[in-house]
Amino acid sequence: MSFFVLAAGALLVLALAILMFPLLRKNHAPDQSSERRATNIALMRDQLRELENDRQSGNLSAEAYDQTHREIHRRLLDELPTAEPTANHSSPGASRKTAIAVLLLLPLLAIGSYLYLGSPRALNPVLQVSPEEMTPAKIQQMVEGLQQRLVNEPENAEGWAMLGRSYRSMERLPEAIEAYARAEAGLAENADFLAEYADLLATANGGDLSGKPLRLVKRALEANPDHLIALWLAGTAAFNGKDFANATQFWDRALATVDPTSGDHQVLAENIAEARRLSKVDAEPGKAISGTVSLAPEIAAASQPDETVFVFARPVDGTRFPLAVVKLRVGDLPAKFVLDDSSAMVADKAISGHPEVIVEARLSRTGDAIGRDGDKQSAAQTVKLGDSKLQLRIDRAYVPPTRPAS
Secondary structure (H helix, E strand, C coil), X not given: CCHHHHHHHHHHHHHHHHHHHHHHCCCCCCCHHHHHHXXXXXXXXXHHHHHHHHHHHCXXXXXXXXXXXHHHXXXXXXXXXXXXXXXXXXXXXXXXXXXXHHHHHHHHHHHHHHHHHCXXXXXXXXXXXXXXXXXXXXXXXXXXXXXXHHHCCCCCHHHHHHHHHHHHHCCCHHHHHHHHHHXXXXXXXXXXXXXXXXXXXXXXXXXXXXXXXXXXXXXXXHHCCCCHHHHHHHXXXXXXXXXXXXXXXXXXXXXXXXXXXXXXXXXXXXXHHHHHHHXXXXXXXXXXXXXXXXXXXXXXXXXXXXXXXXXXXXXXXXXXXXXXXXXXXXXXCCEEEEECHHHECCCCCCHHHCCEEEEEEEEECCCXXXXXXXXXXXXXXXXXXXXXXXXXXXXXXXXXXXXXXX
């Protein structure tokens, strides 16, 4: 990766860290952890400047520069506070909106420095530019200025890539695609660029990775077999094509590259589990029941994301003990589910031994598998083993089962 990209990335991350920390933190009085975080960010800012000085003076090899830069970058990201999750139906607060605006505007500030001074090293003044000085008209002027400059520099692949990222941050996808296309020849072996380009094309095409996006992903993996975004996209493409075995393989490789405590790790683990379940269903047709479970809007509005949802199958003879159970969260819904022998409660009472079962879903307010007053449930449906299109909707109050007459 060139120094231009490294410098731009370092300075943008630093500026974002400094500006977004007060915007994303919780609303409470300052404490020691926030002071420590601010101090650490300032120290790492100085370390990056010293690192660049060593590189320019020839005291540091390119390999050592890259390795040290990545380590400082990683430590900086570790210092950033984690925003609290919100339910999908919640509206973000004003500070969150401001943070998002800053996140989109900072790359455009970098463009301004590049335009006015004409050198990658000119990115340093970005740290001194106040985002309050930026207006939509000035942003538009800077982007147009970069575009005009690049007309006279058609071989400047990094410049075209920067322009493409800027257009994407402005949600101008057609112009972003055109700029990425101009950059492709000069960055044909850059895994970061290739994965970004693939993701952009898929986004513009409603998430479809077939065709050129998938070819770009394959090229990115040839350049870097462990590239996280490329592995993620490759797994998604395989999953969408119902190639669940390859989806699992790609996502397993991606999982090995991420922090086990991160949100990415959790999402990948859930994707892998679903791909494995669907792979089993695909390999053993007729041995499972699958479908989708959802909440009625009025129940969703009165529920918390962490509340538990159970989907279970039981025998048609009236026995209440479940043959198979899947546990989900309200925040995951609507969600796909698979009931098979791997979700059996007892090994010798597997669902595969029952040609017909009763399936229902229940929202547990307490997280207990036993139904309680206040729980909600779906209608119970009698289905045949092998049904793959079952739709369960939790839309009514829980009714305790009646005991059969003796």
